[in-house]
Amino acid sequence: MLKLGKVISSSALLVTLALPQFGMAQATGPLDDGVAVCGVPVCSVVDTMAALTELDENQRYNYTNKLVYTYVDSQDVKILKNLLTAAADIKALTIKMGDADWVTREASTLANNSILNLAKYDVVKADKMLNLFKQLDNATKRYEVIAYFQGQLNNIENLNTLNELVAFAEGAKDYTVQMGDEDWIPRAAASLASDITIKLTALDPAHEGVYTVSVVEGDEKILDFDKVVVLDSSSEENLVVNFMNSKLNTIVFSYTHSTIVGSTIKGKLVSNGSLSSKFELKINRATGAIKGTINTTRSNTIVFKGTQNFSTRTIFAGKVPYSLSANSAIGDIKGEILGIKGTLSVKSFLPNVYSASFVADNGLVVIDFQGKFFAKNGVLTLTHKNKIKLALSLRETAEGIMWRGVSYSTTNGKVIEASFKPAN
Numbered sequence: 001m002l003k004l005g006k007v008i009s010s011s012a013l014l015v016t017l018a019l020p021q022f023g024m025a026q027a028t029g030p031l032d033d034g035v036a037v038c039g040v041p042v043c044s045v046v047d048t049m050a051a052l053t054e055l056d057e058n059q060r061y062n063y064t065n066k067l068v069y070t071y072v073d074s075q076d077v078k079i080l081k082n083l084l085t086a087a088a089d090i091k092a093l094t095i096k097m098g099d100a101d102w103v104t105r106e107a108s109t110l111a112n113n114s115i116l117n118l119a120k121y122d123v124v125k126a127d128k129m130l131n132l133f134k135q136l137d138n139a140t141k142r143y144e145v146i147a148y149f150q151g152q153l154n155n156i157e158n159l160n161t162l163n164e165l166v167a168f169a170e171g172a173k174d175y176t177v178q179m180g181d182e183d184w185i186p187r188a189a190a191s192l193a194s195d196i197t198i199k200l201t202a203l204d205p206a207h208e209g210v211y212t213v214s215v216v217e218g219d220e221k222i223l224d225f226d227k228v229v230v231l232d233s234s235s236e237e238n239l240v241v242n243f244m245n246s247k248l249n250t251i252v253f254s255y256t257h258s259t260i261v262g263s264t265i266k267g268k269l270v271s272n273g274s275l276s277s278k279f280e281l282k283i284n285r286a287t288g289a290i291k292g293t294i295n296t297t298r299s300n301t302i303v304f305k306g307t308q309n310f311s312t313r314t315i316f317a318g319k320v321p322y323s324l325s326a327n328s329a330i331g332d333i334k335g336e337i338l339g340i341k342g343t344l345s346v347k348s349f350l351p352n353v354y355s356a357s358f359v360a361d362n363g364l365v366v367i368d369f370q371g372k373f374f375a376k377n378g379v380l381t382l383t384h385k386n387k388i389k390l391a392l393s394l395r396e397t398a399e400g401i402m403w404r405g406v407s408y409s410t411t412n413g414k415v416i417e418a419s420f421k422p423a424n
Contacts, residue, residue, distance in 0.1 A: 029051070030043075030044060030047035030048045030050070030051040031048060031051050031052070031063055033070070035079070039078060039079075040078060040079055040082035040083075041067060041070070041071065041079060041082060041083060041086070042082055042083070042085075042086040045085060045086050045089055048086065048089075049089050049090075049093055052090065052093060053093065053097070057094070057097065057099040057100055057103045060090070060093070060094060060097075060099060060103055061099075061102070061103045061106055064087075064090055064103075064106045064107055064109075064110055065106055067083060067086070067110055068106065068109055068110050068113060071083060071113070071114075072113055073117075074117060075117065075120075075121045077118065077121060077122050080114045080117050080118045080121070080122075081114075081118065083110060083111075083113075083114040084111055084114040084115060084118070084135075086110075087107050087108075087110040087111035087114060088107075088111060090107040090110070091104055091107035091108060091111065094107055108137050108138075111135065111137070112136055112137065112138070112141045115132045115133075115135055115136055115141070115145075116136075116141060116144055116145060116148075118132055119132055119133070119145050119148070119149075120148060124160075124161045124164045124165060124168075125164055126164045126165070126167035126168040126171065129164070129168045130168055130171040130172065130175070133145060133168070133171075133172055133175065134175060139176070139179070139181040139182065139185055142172070142175075142176055142179075142181065142185060143181075143185050143188060145172070146169070146172060146185070146188045146189050146192055147188065149165060149168075149169070149192060150188070150191070150192050150195070153192075153195055153196065153199065156199075157203070159200070159203060159204045162196055162199060162200045162203070162204075163200065163204075163285055163286075165192075165196050166193055166196040166197055166200060166262040166263070167262065167263070169189055169190075169192040169193035169196060169262065170189075170193050170261070170262040170263070170264075172189040172192075173186050173189035173190045173193060176189055190261070193261050193262045194261050196262070197260055197261050197262055201232060201260065202374075203316070203377075204285075204313050204316060205232055205311070205312045205313050205316070206283070206285040206288070206311055206313045207230055207232070207260055207265060207283050207285070207311075208230050208231065208232045208311060208312045208313070208389075209229075209230060209288075209308055209309070209310045209311035209312055209313075209408075210227065210228075210229050210230075210308070210309045210310045210408060210413050210415055211227065211228040211229075211230070211288075211290055211306045211307065211308050211309060212226065212227060212306050212307060212309055213225065213226060213227065213228050213243075213290070213304045213305060213306025213307075214226065214304065214305065214306060215302060215303070215304050216303040216304060216305055217300070217301065217302060217303040218302055219298075219299035219300045219302060221298050221299045222252070222296065222298065222299045222302060223245055223248075223250065223252050224245060224252075225243040225244055225245050225252045225253070225304070226244070226245060226246055226247070227243075227244040227245075227246045227413045228241065228242070228243055228244070228281075228290070228304075228306065229241070229242045229244065229408070229409075229410045229413045230265070231383070231386060231389050231408075231410050232312075233383050233386055234369075234370065234371030234372050234381040234382055234383040234389070235353075235369075235370035235371055235382075235383045236383075236386070238256055238257045238258070238386070239257070239258040239259060239260060239265065239267070240254075240255070240256050240258070240386045240410050241254075241255045241258045241265065241267055241279070242254045242255075242410050242411070242413075243279075243294070244412070244413055246412075246413065249412060251411065253269075253277060253279065253294060254269070255267030255268065255269055255279065256386060263282050263283050263284070263285060264280065264281070264282050264283075265280070265281050265282075265283065265292075266278070266279065266280045267279055275296055275297065275298060276296065276297050277294055277295060277296040277297070278294070278295055279292060279293065279294040279295075280292050280293055281293075281304075283308075287307075288307055288308030288311060289305070289306070289307055289308070290305065290306050290307070290308070291303075291304070291305040291306075292304055292305075309415070310406070310408065310415045312381070312389070312391045312406075315379055315381075315391040315392070315393045315405045315406070316374075316377050316379055316393065318393065318395050319378075319395075320376075320377065320378035320394060320395070321378075321394065321395065321396045321401050324375040324376075324378055324394070325375055326348075326352075326373065326375055327348075328373070328375060328378075328394070329346050329354060329373040329375075329380045330346050330347060330348055330354075331345075331346060331422075331423040332344070332345045332346075332423055333346070333403060333420040333421060333422055333423055334420060334421055335403065335418065335419050335420030335421060336418060336419060336420075337358055337367075337390060337407050337416075337418045338365075338407055338416055338418075339416060340360045340365050341360065341361050342358055342359050342360040342361050342365065343358070343359055343361075344356055344357070344358045344420055345357050345358075345359070346380070352372065353370065353372075354370070354371050354372060354373050354380065354382070355368075355369070355370050356368070356369040356370070356371070356382050357369070358390075367384050367388065368384060369382035369383060369384050369388075369390060370382065370383060371383055371390075377393065378393050378394040378395070379391065379392070379393045379394075380392045380393075380394075380403070386410065387409060387410055387411055388407055388408070388409055388410075389407065389408055389410075390405070390406075390407045390418060391405045391406060391407075392404065392405035392418060392420065393405055394422065400421075401422060402419055402420065402421060402422070403419065403420040403421075403422060404417075404418075404419050405417075405418050405419075406418055
């Protein structure tokens with residue numbers, strides 16, 4: 001309910017300032033709506049604050065309340081930024097003037113509404129969004145921002161937007177924990193980050209591939225490693241991460257059920273028959289740089305860093321030569337994998353599940369796969385026992401339309417080109 005302002009009899013000008021005519025085509029004072037004159041509600045924040053100083057708390061409330069209700073659904077970024085600036089100064093003024101709590105809270109409401117709408121309608125940039133998020137003064141509003149993007153996720157396909165959103169969600173989770181929000185709010189932010197990651201890694205698997213790394217802080221009890229291989233299974237819900245010493249062709253650490261949320265990959269191995277350990281690494285999705293740690297029962301913390309040599313995201317790049325359906329990957333295609341010529345036969349016995357067998361022309365090599373087909377991207381990804389990943393995309397090439405891609409191994413980290421000619 002609106003608070004009623006006191007009657008002002010000191011001057012006609014003060015009445016004009018206290019009761020702004022928002023519907024007028026032209027502003028007549030610092031407390032009038034200035035959209036028609038300067039494009040934003042508050043043309044001069046300095047002049048507006050000076051005018052508000054001359055009024056009482058009821059009138060300051062009425063002015064702020066009018067802005068709240070006039071622009072509660074605004075999608076105009078310029079207006080929202082103007083209101084956010086004004087709200088901060090109004091709030092500071094109400095505190096300085098010793099106004100009642102309900103007056104100051106209305107300034108907070110104006111700020112919170114502006115921030116919420118900016119999060120919805122401004123350009124999606126993680127750092128800007130997180131800065132706005134931290135300006136929200138209550139947990140309920142923080143949850144509203146998280147819930148809004150959770151509801152919009154199904155409609156978001158742009159990779160840049162998803163990359164920014166997952167970084168924002170991770171930051172929002174950390175901030176809500178820091179602020180002591182009830183557990184369900186950080187959980188909502190974590191759930192948002194996880195759901196974005198699932199969609200992002202399917203459309204743009206930047207994390208998957210081969211890395212060259214160096215051990216920054218090691219331990220003589222543990223063999224050093226210089227290569228990390230990440231394989232996102234196309235047939236099971238697991239992420240394989242192997243740390244290898246390429247000189248000795250040895251796997252030093254192997255994790256078969258790792259998880260990825262946003263830019264962080266984690267895994268652990270707990271056993272009574274072998275070395276127990278856990279790792280955590282962060283990947284820069286833009287550059288492919290990684291850094292992380294491994295903790296074991298036998299050693300000090302191992303610190304490593306490195307760069308990406310290959311990522312399967314390169315297979316997803318480019319455009320399909322023509323419209324594809326779920327059946328476009330089914331059939332026999334002839335070509336080469338692992339340097340061996342043969343035939344790849346692809347069939348589907350379950351919806352959205354693709355089974356394949358590669359049989360060498362000489363009959364000496366047979367490899368069975370299972371995986372997925374992304375018709376929109378024209379990409380077929382297949383996995384063999386979490387040891388070999390075959391990723392192919394249907395693209396226009398100098399040799400005509402071809403299935404082109406790579407196979408790579410989690411046991412040695414080698415990446416080998418693969419190509420097949422589509423069946424006629």
